[in-house]
Amino acid sequence: MNDRSWTTRPITRRRLLIAGGASAGLVALSGCSWLDTDPAGDAGPSEAPGTDLREAPQLAARVEAGELPPLSERLPANPAVIEPVDRPGVYGGTWTSALLGPEDEAWLQRTVGYDPLMRWNPEWTEPVPNIAESVEQSDDGHEFLITLRAGMKWSDGAPFTADDLVFAFQDFLLTKELSPAVPSFLTNGGQPATLTRVDDQSVRFTFAEPNGLFLEQLALINSGDVLVSLPAHYLQQFHAAYTEGADATAASAGFASWTELMLARSETYQNAEKPTLNAWMLTNALGDATTVTAERNPYYWKTDPDGRQLPYLDSLSFEVVSDAEVILLKATNGEFAFHTRHVTSLANKPVLAEGREEGGYEFMTLQSSLMNEMVIFLNLTHQDPVKRAVFTNKDFRIGLSHAIDRDELNTATFQDEGEPWQAAPAPDSRYYDEELATQYLEFDVDLANEALDRAGLTQRDGSGFRLAPDGSPLTIEVEVAEPGVVPYWLDAMNLVVGYWNEVGINARTRPEDRTLFKERTEANQHDAGVWVGPGGLGDETRRPFFYLPTMRFEQAFAPAWAQWYQTNGAQGEEPPEPTRRQCELFWELARTPDPDQREELFGQILEIARDEFYVIGTLRVPTGYGIVRDDFHNVPEEMPESFDFATPGGSSPCQYFIE
Template sequence: MTDRPWTTRRISRRDLLVAGGASAGLVALPACSWLDTDPAGDSGPTDAAGTDLMEAPELAARVEAGELPPLSERLPGNPAVVEPVDRVGVYGGTWSSALLGPEDEAWLQRTVGYDPLLRWNPEWTEAVPNIAESVEQSPDGHEFVITLRAGMKWSDGTPFTADDIVFAFEDFLMNKEISPAAPTFLTNGGQVAALTRVDDQTVRFTFAEPNGLFIENLALLNTGDALTTYPRHYLQQFHPAYTQGVDAAAAAAGFGSWTELMLARAETYQNAEKPTLNAWMLTSALGDATTVTAERNPYYWKTDPDGRQLPYIDRVSFEVISDAEVILLKATNGEFSFHTRHVTSLANKPVLADGREQGGYTFTTLRSSLMNEMVIFLNLTHQDPVKRAIFGTKDFRIGLSHAIDRAELNTATFQEEGEPWQAAPSPDSKFFDEGLATQYLEYDLDLANEALDRAGLTERDGAGFRLGPDGRPFSIEVEVSDPGVVPYWLDAMNLVVGYWSEVGINARTRPEDRSLFKERTEANQHDAGVWVGPGGLGDETRRPFFYLPTMRFEQAFAPLWAQWYQSGGTQGEEPPAATKEQCELFWQFAQTPDADERDELFRQILQIAHEQFYVIGTLRVPTGYGIVRDDFHNVPAEMPESFDFATPGGSSPSQYFIEA
């Protein structure tokens, strides 16, 4: 499988981290080719009427009418240039899609909301310039200088400058009345970073300890855009440091305090009035509306290679639908331009495949970042000392793994698209470890029984179920979020419970609402659970939750150890030596500025995961799919699928276009 599904000029690590002219011993992250900074040519392609178009016709008409400044005054001096996937596009049209209910903010983030300070390149291998024209990292990893694009503007035409970054940091993110806890990506060594305004286009972040993850964090949703989503000129009217009488204004607007008013007005998708830097700006907000719409941002700061302002598409329209079956019906009817969520499951693939010709759409391949569709985790820090001892015995976990008929599981619930796999990075990953991925996968009841006997569960009751070492009945309750991220988890886990009964393990599933699942796992109240396995390809080091205990919810295989890790050893329970070594390695990983050294540290973490065999994997499904209407262009034939990549945001939706 190719790692470069569409044409770009490849960016090497050296190109990314070393820039000529870097001063004061800093290492620069320069602007790169797929977001070039030198638009070529004075005129671009022509429309059907033969007129040179450097901007959308509707914007040109507004300029002519005196409603907008000319394009040269709306673009920054050094706009980002996006290389199209297939070809330069034409202006116009509406991208139609859907939201699964009014809570589906994630799809808005992924489609019209991914424009952080840095962004991922299409291959998802490097963080590259975006809003930030460059980021310079000091060799020791303590200091980062961010240079913004001069002349950038918010969607209402107000200049975007370093003052907006300072406001977001000091008056919003670090204001304890608004945000009680500082964002983790802005802290390390137990201290919040120091922010210095250098000039109108430049800020400097200084950390107490080396921060090896800061650059990657600047390319992620909800971190890289946290500093660029709070326009000072708009939000300062709700802040007491800048405006008098904000409590009275809040009360008049029906809010209990100025902070409630501020938080409401700072919402990106609940407040269509707030200016944005994104390609499209909301004209109707997420809430009670049946349709959420976003119109082209006339001040968007990117162009195609011919200097034509992006986005090509006029507007994006999301129908708010609460029933996934209705979304599926509309998808098969060809009512969506491009869609990759909610209904593009394995179970629905035959239905959507049958509808392609009549609906006028094709499939695009989504290369999954997941290393597993269903990871089974036992609670290794269980409150019951007997269950803790049993679950903590590696042979017990080995026995359960050998008892799973993954071939039948694949046929019955995964549409035969899965591959037996443990919790391990994918074959295409630079961290691939064949031993970790394939150990204990063999379906063999003899091997399963032998391992369970070695674990000390040799005695059975009259029904053939194994007794605990204390001679008392032993059982496992596996908690399953229902509905889950993967809709067939419950069916799959019911099969697994049946397999385990064949080797004398008395187990049952416990379907429950996701909020209750979260509550119980965080409180260390569960026997076992299931979740998807991130960290397969592209996000291995950012989402290593099944390789070492860093999470207490979705990957809660040892909540008390995770609490110890998260608190820096001040809370929770100190893990055993091998696991503690992993935690210490990961702390070191986060403080290491050199990427190659970080990779080596992570390989050491994976080696310990290999030896410990914390959790039980089932199957991985290497690829998913999305639907693309035949008149919708520049969508990659293949792209990564991950929230970290903000799929499809990482493929630059501003260069999508519509043409029959």
């Protein structure tokens, strides 16, 4: 491990600088110290042993054999420069880890695949250029000029240019046969953006309305990486617009049409032949593999400060394992160089802690972006008018909250590592609101009963359960997606419904498959549900699903209102005034180019969320952990944990090394 802390502490926002010589009305983002564009060519390499090589020995041997051009011809004119977390590394070694079954693309995305146009800075406070050398945003937020790195190449040596972005945008994302809906990050004002090729290294995105969140979206998995993962020179051979007889080619390959073949060849983790811009190239597809391997990309476009080409590691080897218990055993045996998923739970921490010395690994800290481990949400747009009237009564939700013994829940489920917390941003968040986070947390049966009485549930049946205000029976099924989402949810929710039974609420859990859970919540058929609470730290404005109704499934506390929000009022059900105001503020936030103004608007949204108290929080666990083998270096001692940060991708795995 290293002694350099990697934290998510708040920092002063870096202002956008006026670009010298840029187009009028544009501001530019350039690299910062950890991802620079000016390698220290005069200072010479570090004196650390083994760091006097400018490229990996295996690549140098290929150059010597005439199989590769020299390094100077493989790097772009202005490579991105990564500052090592601890110290310059040495070349060689394999990163070992595991995938939980053949569907676990997420771990590959987080480790091999996080190199979008923009990326997050280490503090996870702002997006910075990555594949893009620079980005210039117009003052009004309508236009974004993206300049790529001259001389950059795909992993097969073909040039990477503006034509690749044009192809990805025009011939894939805007082609209905391949992409039925234009990705949301490329639309606003009900219209897709337009993309103009300026020159070989530059494109301009133009939006119908100001797009205040575009640069953040370009730093996310499944957004900013999509535009740079569709190599034109490779995929055009399967595309009917570029190749005659594309359907015949598809048929000979066993596909029904050129579109099916095109979609298959465009897959990143199911087609190892597709060229990439990532640090490592897959050598076999995920598919039915028992182990997924990847080797270094000889044309990777990042260096360390001494001008030494990254990555330091030769390869990755991720075993595909179907049972999490097997992954846990392998972890305790020290078989993984670095791993943060599947088994690094609170329940497993004692087991992994006991195995550290013999397994030769230590823990690193993951600063959770979650504001809650289990948010309980009633369906406020329930199709049953009686249940809707009860659920939308704020006093009813207050009563349910006061009935929960969160201290007992913490001991039983979270090994006393949790903190009672409502659905609210974390203390380190710029949006922290103490009242929002702590209101109605007190476990008090008397307060619970008083609130439920105020809600009109004063009558009871022969079993002591409260009746609805109209005298009809009231039952609540809390749907829990399982297995494989969060293992402790069902046990935790069984405790909660027990607390609710004690104050006269006839509630029970309903475990069901995640697919069914998603279908039912999206169809507005659920009484209540539980889900993890994002939007705690670093992703508050991108994942505000429990602060206002923007999500129609899984985190769906009001799917009919969310449909109204998502369709700009064309479908769904118009929410009541406070909630409608939130939606209008969030629409305005998305159109606002100034980050300080966006922050102010989101603060207003949270004020309304505090007053409305839509959902019931349980506990927040501030930190998690990963395991790092003793010989695996440059992994930060702390880093944010979030899919948005692509953990650990946001920490630049290309600078990890083994020694």
